[in-house]
Amino acid sequence: MKKLSDFVLKMEPSVTLSASSRAKALKAEGRDIIDLTLGQPDFKTPEAIANSAVSAIQDGRASFYTQASGLPELKTAVSSYWERYYGYPVNENQVLVTAGAKFALYAYFMTVLDAGDEVIIPAPYWVSYVDQVKMAGGKAVIVEAKQEHDFKVRADELEAVRTDKTKVLLLNSPSNPTGMIYSKEELTAIANWAVEHDLLILADDIYHQLVYNGAEFTAMSSISEDIRARTTVINGVSKTFAMTGWRIGIAVGDPELIGAMAKIASQTTSNPTAVSQYASIEAFGQAVSKDVESMRQAFEERLNRIYPLLQEVPGFEVIKPDGAFYLFPKVEEAMRLTGFNDVTAFTTAILEEAGVALVTGAGFGAQGHVRLSYATDMESLLEAVRRIKAWMESRQ
Numbered sequence: 001m002k003k004l005s006d007f008v009l010k011m012e013p014s015v016t017l018s019a020s021s022r023a024k025a026l027k028a029e030g031r032d033i034i035d036l037t038l039g040q041p042d043f044k045t046p047e048a049i050a051n052s053a054v055s056a057i058q059d060g061r062a063s064f065y066t067q068a069s070g071l072p073e074l075k076t077a078v079s080s081y082w083e084r085y086y087g088y089p090v091n092e093n094q095v096l097v098t099a100g101a102k103f104a105l106y107a108y109f110m111t112v113l114d115a116g117d118e119v120i121i122p123a124p125y126w127v128s129y130v131d132q133v134k135m136a137g138g139k140a141v142i143v144e145a146k147q148e149h150d151f152k153v154r155a156d157e158l159e160a161v162r163t164d165k166t167k168v169l170l171l172n173s174p175s176n177p178t179g180m181i182y183s184k185e186e187l188t189a190i191a192n193w194a195v196e197h198d199l200l201i202l203a204d205d206i207y208h209q210l211v212y213n214g215a216e217f218t219a220m221s222s223i224s225e226d227i228r229a230r231t232t233v234i235n236g237v238s239k240t241f242a243m244t245g246w247r248i249g250i251a252v253g254d255p256e257l258i259g260a261m262a263k264i265a266s267q268t269t270s271n272p273t274a275v276s277q278y279a280s281i282e283a284f285g286q287a288v289s290k291d292v293e294s295m296r297q298a299f300e301e302r303l304n305r306i307y308p309l310l311q312e313v314p315g316f317e318v319i320k321p322d323g324a325f326y327l328f329p330k331v332e333e334a335m336r337l338t339g340f341n342d343v344t345a346f347t348t349a350i351l352e353e354a355g356v357a358l359v360t361g362a363g364f365g366a367q368g369h370v371r372l373s374y375a376t377d378m379e380s381l382l383e384a385v386r387r388i389k390a391w392m393e394s395r396q
Contacts, residue, residue: 007134007135011131011134012131012363014127014128014363015127015359015360015362015363015364016037016038016039016127016359016363016371017038019037019347019351019357019358019359019360020035020037020038020357022351022357023035023037023351023357026351026352026357031355032355033351033355033356033357034355034356034357034376034380034383034384034387035357035376036356036357036358036372036373036374036376036381036384037357037358037359037373038373038375039176039239039324039325039326039373039375040238040239040242040244040375041239041242041244041295041325041375042375042376042377043242043295043298044242045241045242045243045246045279046241046242046283046288046291046292047291048282048287048288048291049241049243049279049280049282049283049288050279051282052278052279052281052282053275053276053278053279055278056274056275056278056279057275061274061278062274062275062278063274064274065270065271065274066271066272066274066277067271068262068265068266068270068271069095069096069097069258069262069265069266070095070096070097070098070271070272070277071097071274071277071278071281072092073281074097074277074278074280074281074284075092075095075097076092077280077281077284077285078090078095078097078250078252078284079091079092079095080284080285081284081285082252084286085208085209085219086219086221086222086233087219087222088221088222088228090252091255093255093258093259094252094253094254094255094258095250095251095252095258096250096251096252096258096261096262096265097248097249097250097272097277097280098248098249098250098251098265098269098272099247099248099249099265099269099272099273100236100238100247100248100249101204101206101234101235101236101238101249101250102128102249103249103265103268103269104234104236104249104250104251104261105128105129105132105202105204105234106132106135106136106264107251107261107264107265107268108202108232108234108251108257108261109132109133109135109136109138110135110136110261110264111257111260111261111264112167112168112200112257113133113136113137113138113167113168114137114138115137115138116137116138116139116165117137117138117139117165117167117168118138118139118140118141118163118165118166118167118168119133119138119139119140119141119166119167119168119169119170119202120141120143120158120161120162120166120168120169120170121133121140121141121142121143121170122142122143122144122145122152122153122170122171122172123142123143123144123145123364123365123366124145124151124175124177124178124328124361124364124365124366124369125142125170125172125364125365126172126176126177126204126364127363127364129170130142130365138167138168139165141161141163141166142365143157143158143160143161144365145178147317147319147330147369150180150319151175151178151180151319151328152180152182152186153190154186154189154190155189155190155192155193158190158193159193162197166197166199167199167200168199168200168201168202169190169194169199169200169201169202170202170204171187171190171201171202171203171204171220172203172204172206173187173203173204173205173217173220173323174207174208174210174211174217174321174322174323174324175207175321175323175324176206176207176324176326177326177328177359177361177364177366177369177371178321178324178326178328179321179322179323179324179325179326179327179328180321180322180323181211181215181216181217181322181323182218182220183218184216184218184223187218187220187223188223190220191220191223191224191227191231192227194227194230195226195227195230198230199230200230200231200232201220201221201227201230201231201232202231202232202234203219203220203221203231203232203233203234204234205217205219205233205234205235206234206235206236206238206239207239207240207323207324207325208235208240209239209240209292209296210239210240210296210299210323210324210325211296211322211323212296212299212300212303212304212321212322212323213300213303213304213322215322215323217323219233221233221252229254230254231253232251232252232253232254232257232258233250233251233252233253234249234250234251235249235250235251235252236248236249236250237250237279237280237283237284239324239325240283240292241283241288241291241292242295243276243279243280243283246273246276246279246280247272247273247276248272248273248276248277248279248280249272299325299374299375301378302325302374302378302381303320303321303325303327303374305378305381305382306327306374306381306382306385307320307327309382309385309386309389310327310329310385312389313329313334313385313388313389313392314333314334314337314389314392314393314396315331315332315333315334315335315336315337315338315392316329316330316331316333316334316388316392317329317330317331317332317333318330325373325374325375326371326372326373326374327371327372327374328361328364328366328369328370328371329369329370329372330368330369331343331346331361331368331369331370332368334346334392335368337392337395337396338392338395338396339395343360343361343362343367343368343369343370344360344362346360346370347359347360347370350388350391353391354387354388354390354391355387356384356387356388358370358371358372359371359372372384
């Protein structure tokens with residue numbers, strides 16, 4: 001008897017989680033490994049948030065099921081947060097709380113896509129977008145955003161791949177893996193194109209507060225009412241508030257679509273973890289704003305310190321990002337210098353021989369790149385870049 005479906009046999013595992021698992025395995029063997037794979041802040045969750053979770057446990061509020069779409073109190077907190085950071089109000093029926101932002105994305109695709117519907121996705125892209133579209137029966141249509149264009153696409157490039165099956169445009173700004181941010185003017189041109197062709201917009205804003213060196217984040221959904229009406233925003237607590245393990249995502253958009261996504265949640269995850277929801281009420285308040293800014297400043301300092309050092313690594317071509325906490329250097333020349341023609345083999349060699357765990361660009365739709373996260377301490381980052389440079393020099 002065949003145990004596994006054709007679908008799951010064809011599915012690719014997450015390259016970020018695979019790279020992290022390999023790094024952990026080598027560490028368990030006693031190897032000195034610096035892990036720059038996962039996109040998670042290395043800070044503790046702010047104390048006020050943790051305390052609110054403890055209180056919810058102690059007084060019994062965290063012991064029960066909540067509404068599948070999320071606690072009303074949390075939706076109210078999200079609404080207040082939205083007015084502060086997005087500049088427009090949202091009602092409770094426009095907010096869905098999910099078991100992580102990744103599940104919010106999955107629920108969205110399952111809600112809007114029929115077999116054969118197309119989703120336009122700029123590459124480099126976050127590793128799970130394409131497989132999630134496939135899970136929902138859709139087709140991912142990839143548009144390359146080149147490094148020489150700051151990893152950003154234009155409306156005319158999107159128009160070149162649009163068909164009568166195109167239904168959704170997905171845009172992630174600040175971007176994982178590139179860290180680049182679309183300007184208001186760039187977003188307006190792209191969003192107006194989507195409106196003109198009656199497309200839905202999925203805006204992944206999970207890194208919206210992590211911007212550096214004077215850069216500004218613009219929410220596509222804030223540009224106009226016409227754009228907002230067709231835009232669903234995905235956000236959450238993981239990156240901004242150092243809460244990756246708490247697994248709380250947020251979707252905000254059209255009430256009919258949000259209600260349908262809630263049906264998906266009710267038949268799959270039920271409600272998000274109650275204690276995490278109570279913690280998130282505190283996160284979306286204003287009491288932790290100083291903690292958030294402190295973390296943001298630390299990421300900015302790390303970026304400014306290691307970016308020029310990475311530029312000195314032979315064969316690494318890197319542009320300075322505006323947000324998130326990743327660098328995404330082009331390593332085609334570095335591969336040529338070291339005799340590699342496959343980027344995954346190249347990153348594996350750096351791990352095995354230099355003791356630095358990076359993520360292959362192959363999983364992000366960018367074969368000639370690697371991703372490194374600077375969401376770790378400065379000492380480790382400096383040592384990691386030193387090791388990579390020394391390894392490159394020794395291999396030439």
